[in-house]
Amino acid sequence: MINLLEQRISRAELTAILVDREYRLIPPCESPEWTQARQNPAVRKWKAAIDARVDRERHEPLPPLPDELYALFYQTGERLPFEGVYFERRRRLGRIAASAVLADGERRKSLLPILIERVEETMAEESWTFPAHAWTEPTGKDPYKIDLFAAETANVLGELVCVFGEMLPLSLRQRIRARLREQMFVNYLHPRSEITWKHLPMNWNAVCHQGVLGAALALEDDSDLVAEMLESAAECLPKFLAGFGDDGSTSEGPGYWSYGFGRFAELNCQLEAATRGRLSFFGRNEKVRRIAQFAPAMVLSSGYMVNFSDGMQRDRLGPALLAYLGDRLSLPEVAAESAWGFRHEVETAINLDSQRCDFFYFDRLCLRCPEDVVGAREPHRPDRFFEDYGAVVCRGDDDAWEFAAKGGHNAEHHNHNDCGSFIFHVEHTPVVVEIGAPEYVGSYFSSDETRYAFLAARSLGHSVPLIKGCEQAPGAEFAARVLRCELEGPRVEFVVDLTSCYPAAAGCRKLVRSFFLDRESGRLEVRDEYELDGIGEVESMIICARPVLPGAEGVLIPCGDRQVQVTPERHTVFRSVDTCEFRNREGKDDRVYRLRFGSDLAKSRGSLRVVLQPR
Structure with missing residues (x-):
C-alpha cells in the first residue's frame, strides 16, 4: 500500500494502477452487499419510513430554483432561502434513490422513471455552486466554480451511476460523464480562476477533493487524467491535515470534523477500493488515527456536542463514518460510538428532513449498519x-x-x-x-x-x-x-x-x-x-x-x-x-x-x- 501523501510515485505508475481499477466504488443494487442490507432489521425499519415519504411525494416535481433565488444572495446577503430549496432537492433525490435501491423488482421498476426524472432535474441546474460561494456573480451562478456543493453533487451523481448502472439511460450517463469531465475534472486541473481551497488547512480542501476525485474514480475512463488529478491532490491534501494539531484536534470542532475529515476518510475509502488497496491517503499515518479520535472525545451526552466557534450544540456524529474509521483504523472506542449512533438512528427513526439526509448519507448508513444494534450501549468517553x-x-x-x-x-x-x-x-x-x-x-x-x-x-x-x-x-x-x-x-x-x-x-x-x-x-x-x-x-x-x-x-x-x-x-x-x-x-x-x-x-x-x- 502506497500512501500518496507520504510517498511520491510517477504519473506513469499511477496510470498503470488506475487502468486496472475497480469503478464500482458503491456496490451495484443487485450485489450481495445490498441483498444483505435489505435483510437487516434496522434497514427494513428505515426503508419503511423512506418508502412512505417517497410515496407521498413521488408525483410532485422538485421544488424550483428560479433565477430570483440564485440572485438573492448577491442582492441581500441572504443564504437560507436558496439553500433550503437546494437541500430539499438533494434530499428528495436521495430518498427516491434509496427507496429504489432497497426495493424489490416490481417496486424498483415503478420508481426508476421518477429517479431518472430527479437526476434529469439535477442535471438541468445550470450551476451546482451555492450563490454565497459565487458572490461576485450578480446572477449567483458560476458552473465552473467548484465549491463544496458542486463537488458533492458530482460525487452523488457518480455514485448513482455506480449503483444503478444500465438502469439509467445511456444518454443520461453520457451527459453526466461529459459534464463532470468538463466542469469538475478538467476544470480542477486547469481552472478558469484560481481554486483557493486547494491550499486551505480546513474542511473545504477535503470536501471538494472528495467530491471531485470520488466522482473521477467512479466514472472517468481516462486514467491518465485521473492520475494527474491524484498527483495534484497529493500535493494539496497534506495542507488539510496540517490544519489539525499533532494531538488530532481542530478548532473547527466536531461538527466540521465530521464534514471535512469525514469526507477525507470517505475519499480514502474510495481510493483504496478503486485500487484494491494499492493506493491510500491514510496508510499507517498515526496522526490520522489521532484525528479520528478527536470528535468522539468531544461528544456530550443526550445528543449534545462541545460546540465552540461555529459548532452546533445539538448534533450527532454519523455512525456510518465512525464505523468505517473504527474498522479501518482499529479504534474500538470509535467503533463503540458508531454502534451507539446506529442504535439511536434505529430507536428514534431517521430524520428525513435533516439538512444532509441525502443519498451519500443513506447508502453508507445502510451498507455499514451492523445486524444487531439493540445491545449497543452509550460508550464511556474519557476526559x-x-x-x-x-x-x-x-x-x-x-x-x-x-x-x-x-x-x-x-x-x-x-x-x-x-x-x-x-x-x-x-x-x-x-x-x-x-x-x-x-x-x-x-x-x-x-x-x-x-x-x-x-x-x-x-x-x-x-x-x-x-x-x-x-x-x-x-x-x-x-x-x-x-x-x-x-x-x-x-x-x-x-x-x-x-x-x-x-x-x-x-x-x-x-x-x-x-x-x-x-x-x-x-x-x-x-x-x-x-x-x-x-x-x-x-x-x-x-x-x-x-x-x-x-x-x-x-x-x-x-x-x-x-x-x-x-x-x-x-x-x-x-x-x-x-x-x-x-x-x-x-x-x-x-x-x-x-x-x-x-x-x-x-x-x-x-x-x-x-x-x-x-x-
Missing part, C-alpha cells in the same frame, strides 16, 4: 486535554456533569473571540452554553468588522471576562496560554492566561482565568485574577440558555428537575441579567441570557470568583 487546541473536556460519573473549556486564539477556523469560554451541563442538560453558529449571511463572512458585530462571534456572546468595557480582539496575536490542566484526582483544574486576548485599550497587564471543579459534587468555581494599568471595571460573564430565577445569594439556573445555584464570592457581586436575541443557524429567532458579575469596588488589581453549584 481529554488537547494541548494544541488548548481545550479540555471532562465528565462526572454517569455524565452527572459535563464540562469543557478552551484557551486557543482569536484567528481560529470559524473563529469566535472566545478565549477562556466554557460549557457546563448538569444531568444531561445545558447550564452554561455556547451559541455556536448563527444564521449564515453574507456579512458574517465578509469582514472582521461585520463578523464580530454578531452576538455569536463577539465576546459578549461568550462566558468570558470584559475588561474596562473592552471585548477580546480578533487576530492570531490575541491568544490564550494554558498554564495548567489537571484531570487526575478528585478536583479538575484548568488555568489559562488571557492577558494577551484583549486590545491595548483594555490596559490589561494580567488576566488569569482558573476553573476548579469538584468531581463528586459538580461544584464549579470560575476565578478571574487581574491587574490593570489603572483603576477600572472588570466583569465576568456567563451565558445560559434559560431565564434565571432569583436566589438567596445570586441566581438560580433551571436544569431539568434540578437547579444550579450561581453565587458570587469574596468581593464579587451579581450585577444584572441581559436578554440577548439573535438569529440561529436555522434562521429562527433565538435568545440567551447573559449573567454579569463584577467587583464590589473598581480597582486596578483583584479577582472575581463565581461558583456554580448543582442542587
Whole structure:
C-alpha cells in the first residue's frame, strides 16, 4: 500500500494502477452487499419510513430554483432561502434513490422513471455552486466554480451511476460523464480562476477533493487524467491535515470534523477500493488515527456536542463514518460510538428532513449498519486535554456533569473571540452554553468588522471576562496560554492566561482565568485574577440558555428537575441579567441570557470568583 501523501510515485505508475481499477466504488443494487442490507432489521425499519415519504411525494416535481433565488444572495446577503430549496432537492433525490435501491423488482421498476426524472432535474441546474460561494456573480451562478456543493453533487451523481448502472439511460450517463469531465475534472486541473481551497488547512480542501476525485474514480475512463488529478491532490491534501494539531484536534470542532475529515476518510475509502488497496491517503499515518479520535472525545451526552466557534450544540456524529474509521483504523472506542449512533438512528427513526439526509448519507448508513444494534450501549468517553487546541473536556460519573473549556486564539477556523469560554451541563442538560453558529449571511463572512458585530462571534456572546468595557480582539496575536490542566484526582483544574486576548485599550497587564471543579459534587468555581494599568471595571460573564430565577445569594439556573445555584464570592457581586436575541443557524429567532458579575469596588488589581453549584 502506497500512501500518496507520504510517498511520491510517477504519473506513469499511477496510470498503470488506475487502468486496472475497480469503478464500482458503491456496490451495484443487485450485489450481495445490498441483498444483505435489505435483510437487516434496522434497514427494513428505515426503508419503511423512506418508502412512505417517497410515496407521498413521488408525483410532485422538485421544488424550483428560479433565477430570483440564485440572485438573492448577491442582492441581500441572504443564504437560507436558496439553500433550503437546494437541500430539499438533494434530499428528495436521495430518498427516491434509496427507496429504489432497497426495493424489490416490481417496486424498483415503478420508481426508476421518477429517479431518472430527479437526476434529469439535477442535471438541468445550470450551476451546482451555492450563490454565497459565487458572490461576485450578480446572477449567483458560476458552473465552473467548484465549491463544496458542486463537488458533492458530482460525487452523488457518480455514485448513482455506480449503483444503478444500465438502469439509467445511456444518454443520461453520457451527459453526466461529459459534464463532470468538463466542469469538475478538467476544470480542477486547469481552472478558469484560481481554486483557493486547494491550499486551505480546513474542511473545504477535503470536501471538494472528495467530491471531485470520488466522482473521477467512479466514472472517468481516462486514467491518465485521473492520475494527474491524484498527483495534484497529493500535493494539496497534506495542507488539510496540517490544519489539525499533532494531538488530532481542530478548532473547527466536531461538527466540521465530521464534514471535512469525514469526507477525507470517505475519499480514502474510495481510493483504496478503486485500487484494491494499492493506493491510500491514510496508510499507517498515526496522526490520522489521532484525528479520528478527536470528535468522539468531544461528544456530550443526550445528543449534545462541545460546540465552540461555529459548532452546533445539538448534533450527532454519523455512525456510518465512525464505523468505517473504527474498522479501518482499529479504534474500538470509535467503533463503540458508531454502534451507539446506529442504535439511536434505529430507536428514534431517521430524520428525513435533516439538512444532509441525502443519498451519500443513506447508502453508507445502510451498507455499514451492523445486524444487531439493540445491545449497543452509550460508550464511556474519557476526559481529554488537547494541548494544541488548548481545550479540555471532562465528565462526572454517569455524565452527572459535563464540562469543557478552551484557551486557543482569536484567528481560529470559524473563529469566535472566545478565549477562556466554557460549557457546563448538569444531568444531561445545558447550564452554561455556547451559541455556536448563527444564521449564515453574507456579512458574517465578509469582514472582521461585520463578523464580530454578531452576538455569536463577539465576546459578549461568550462566558468570558470584559475588561474596562473592552471585548477580546480578533487576530492570531490575541491568544490564550494554558498554564495548567489537571484531570487526575478528585478536583479538575484548568488555568489559562488571557492577558494577551484583549486590545491595548483594555490596559490589561494580567488576566488569569482558573476553573476548579469538584468531581463528586459538580461544584464549579470560575476565578478571574487581574491587574490593570489603572483603576477600572472588570466583569465576568456567563451565558445560559434559560431565564434565571432569583436566589438567596445570586441566581438560580433551571436544569431539568434540578437547579444550579450561581453565587458570587469574596468581593464579587451579581450585577444584572441581559436578554440577548439573535438569529440561529436555522434562521429562527433565538435568545440567551447573559449573567454579569463584577467587583464590589473598581480597582486596578483583584479577582472575581463565581461558583456554580448543582442542587
